[in-house]
Amino acid sequence: MSERDQDIFFCDLKRLDWDDYFKDHFLGVRQYILKDPPSTLSEALKKYNRLYWLHQTTKLVISLTVMRMFWSIISFMILFISGA
Structure with missing residues (x-):
């Protein structure tokens, strides 16, 4: 230019x-x-915050469930191996 x-x-x-x-x-x-319209911005932010925390909570629950499943599998394998 x-x-x-x-x-x-x-x-x-x-x-x-x-x-x-x-x-x-x-x-x-x-x-x-x-x-x-710009007047709905505060409602949209409230909805965004609710959805954000719902998403974070869902991720936490899924992560804890997967970790619990792995812990159960590993514990079972340790008991199986030590008992054999």
């Missing part, structure tokens, strides 16, 4: 504030693509 074009159009990505960019990006997607 020429110097004049670089002065007119912002093109230095090192100086871009990525937090502001993504905040504006997601708000624009909500408003113009999903057709959600």
